[in-house]
Amino acid sequence: MNDTDRSVSPFADTLADFVAGSSKFKPIREMGSTLLAVHTGTGVQVIIRPVSRFQDERVIRHLAQLRHPALPRVMDEILAGPQESLEPYVILEYLEGETFAEWLNKAGGRLLPDQLLPLLAEAARALAFLHDQNDLPLLHLDLKPANIYLR
Numbered sequence: 001m002n003d004t005d006r007s008v009s010p011f012a013d014t015l016a017d018f019v020a021g022s023s024k025f026k027p028i029r030e031m032g033s034t035l036l037a038v039h040t041g042t043g044v045q046v047i048i049r050p051v052s053r054f055q056d057e058r059v060i061r062h063l064a065q066l067r068h069p070a071l072p073r074v075m076d077e078i079l080a081g082p083q084e085s086l087e088p089y090v091i092l093e094y095l096e097g098e099t100f101a102e103w104l105n106k107a108g109g110r111l112l113p114d115q116l117l118p119l120l121a122e123a124a125r126a127l128a129f130l131h132d133q134n135d136l137p138l139l140h141l142d143l144k145p146a147n148i149y150l151r
Helices: 015-020 058-064 100-106 113-132
Strands: 025-031 034-039 045-050 074-080 087-093
Touching (some): 058 074
Antiparallel strands (some): 045 087
């Protein structure tokens, strides 16, 4: 991405304000420090997430080059916030589904091996893909049921 691709809002106090005032995205709902929005040009749902939420910003650059059905696609980066304190945000493809934690909770907290093993195998394949894509392997660092999405 180059500087001409960045959207800047000098008047927005929050990310939701920025998105609401942008012709590029329409906010859907806030989810902690991230925002679910829809890209008005394509109708694609996206997650707008602060770059500061990543342990290492190089992860964003690396993910932008990868394509895997279990990984969100990096679509863009923007600067947003008050003019005096603009912050970088990354625009990620929204992968619809529920988390493993939500699914486990619906199942009463217990799963049979024939239910659990295919899910673990798919998560392991996605992690192996990440680790095999670069000389510097990506490590998730926060692998837990709430961060594994089922589709």
